[in-house]
Amino acid sequence: MVSPHGIKLAVYLISSYFGELNAKVCDCLLRRGTQTLHQVVSSTELSRKNVKNCLLVLIHHNCVQAFAIRQPGGFGEEAKIITQYMALFDNIIHKLRFPKFIEIVSEELGKECEEILEWLLQHGRLSLSQIIVKYKQASKQGDSSADAAQDSFNRLVNARFVERCPAPDPLLEPPAAEETAAKKRGAKSAKIQAQTMEQQALAAAAPMESMRFLVENIWNDSVEKADKRTTDVKCGMKRKQEDLESNTKDPATGEKEVLWRANFEEFIRRLRHKACVANVKVRVNNDAAIVLAATLELSRHSETKLRIDNSVPQSINAIYDEVIKREGGLGMDLERIRASLDDLGCEAPLMEIDETYSVDLKNIIEQARIEEVESIVLKRYGREAYRMFRLLSKADRLVETDKISDTTFVEKKDAVKILFKLWKDDYLEMKQKYTRLCFCI
Template identity: 95%
Template sequence: MGKECEEIFEGLLQHGRLSLTEIIERYKEASKQGDSSADAARDSFNSLVNARFVERCPAPDPLLEPPAAEETAAKKRGAKSAKIQAQTMEQQALAAAAPMESMRFLVEDIWNDSVERADKRTTDVKCGMKRKQGDLESNTKDSATGEKEVLWRANFEEFIRRLRHKACVANVKVRVNNDAAIVLAATLELSRQSETKLRIDNSVPQSINAIYDEVIKREGGLGMDLERIRASLDDLGCEAPLMEIDETYSVDLKNIIEQARIEEVESIVLKRYGREAYRMFRLLSKADRLVETDKISDTTFVEKKDAVKILFKLWKDDYLEMKKVIARAAKQSEFILWKINKQSLWEHILDEMYHAALNLRLRITHEKEQEKEILQMPKDKLVGELGNKYMRLRKVCIVLESSLMNLDDSLMLFHDF
């Protein structure tokens, strides 16, 4: 979006929240172009707001309704009920503070006018014009009121939404094909502005003509006709509409994210427990139901003795759920059934990833602490053995930091998407 937008967004990240006046004044100082850069700052700010990367701040003091009598009684039932009530109150406060969707990204002309008046007052003072004390107080009051009314912040929700869309497209490109990825990217681009919450299960329905117009704008999509687009939508799991008059399609994003999570866990199982465990875990993930031990052993071509050991290992490490069933007949028999509980598995994997991220952070800190004397030395003195130690530390840090970045992507998949 340009260097100007980057400069404005950097200021919002550093300060948290700024008024439009403060944003423009900060941009003037950074660009060193004075008042002539104000219009460029406003245009860049408007571009960020239109792209939804910047939003109005929520109300500082949201008005909450007093709790009802039954809610107060529920609060006294125990610690668990109190915890649920506290979470509910927090959600209520966030909802009450959030501006209406119609106002969240609205930039009014009056704010620009107040900035122009502030610029004019600054110019007048610099020119040596005398002012009455009442005028100065009025200007100060107007400025304070403007800053109170207009505060802006970075909209992290929009970044997470775009990263979620990007992750869905990347997964489809590998798992399905490139055509499906192009169609999905086009569909998500059309529905992004209409999404009312972050984790939507299905994309906003779009007409086939709108999807086609967006697809041909993309790299690799110019040669795609309506039949290829419909075939790709079918590959994405979209059902064909019953009436051709209203031919709209919606993509199941929840299923794509779930498939990406399953693939991530399957890769962990493969590396940690081996290929036989990977085959059994994959069978259970596709079955999505309780499966008996013998069935697992026969389907995956693993000896029952080895299969039982592997399944118990996965169960012990919280990757599987186990259920024992006793059949009462002429001869009493016990069957062991296995299943993947995806919700508890996601929580377990997320917890493991948090621990892994912490361990990587600690390892990086330890490596730098061990060689802190070398890091403090001038580079021209890092020769011979010292140079070798420095290069070793540099390579180790690059590997560890790269692993941490890859882990961040996986954390977002399970925590934010």
């Protein structure tokens, strides 16, 4: 569920980037959930043409995902295929993080890769031929710029900063048919069936992992298509509507082209890892930060999806080899590394033969979030509110008002006012227990 404040922020971002009409369509999808074209038209009171154009723009910029559902017809009628649209809230909010994404690529891969990423973030989706044309326009090096574009693009894909776009409108089978197939295939398929319709649509639209970052055998065709293009959008200009409508086809041949986009999942993984290391460095010590950074670097290469609970288990030898490559880690031995892993909350393995460790990322992130909220409470409500909020965050349970007042040395009358203010602003939860008011985070 998206909070009302989150919806307001998302709609504001869409309005800032794409205008009021697109913001109105986005607001409808965020507030009402998945909708058909007819339902969006009825809710927004916009013309059918305007709604279609808005959905086209939002899909192209990865803010909306379309999917089709096959619905069985009545007696003697054929099945109907109905297209539905859902807003991708996380992708919309990622627009606030675009400068951070660009900074990551600039530091790791250089200026040329940074330019390609900027084009993808600006235009949402681009084919290789479009990227080559834009690279030639920016570099003015003639044919040699195609090779430079290939090298820069390959580096972005190898680092998983760029991926193939999902299918524009995957087809979902009726629930009855899926249930029958799930029973035949077993428990794993039954688990898939338990997913929501939106989750199934995203899974169906996502390219296979083997194809997601595949660039081979398409460069020569893309270079030829780039040479045939006579006009394209100049850097810094918005894409025209007719260009959006034909973005999956080459204008010269009419053939479908592979579209590419920024891989938000990889950028968020990098930012999460960076934030975890910075927090551990301040809260624990520098050794623990070095070991955590090494463990996360090893995990990054073996993760297929963004992990939010625990990192991928790694052997102590692999962690050691990665630690000594890092600044400040050369002098660390296995005992210091084990001590740092213990400081990170990793449980020691039962058998030394298979000595592997997995870091509890969820706990690190939770601690960082609490500290951030504590600083906000301190600035906004004062030191007394900060002490009470910190007491509740450490207790991690319901605490009676009298006990909060006594422990934090705040007069009960003032404590009640502060607690009610924090509760009203959604910083705390309040429950009544045995006729007494209790609060928790």
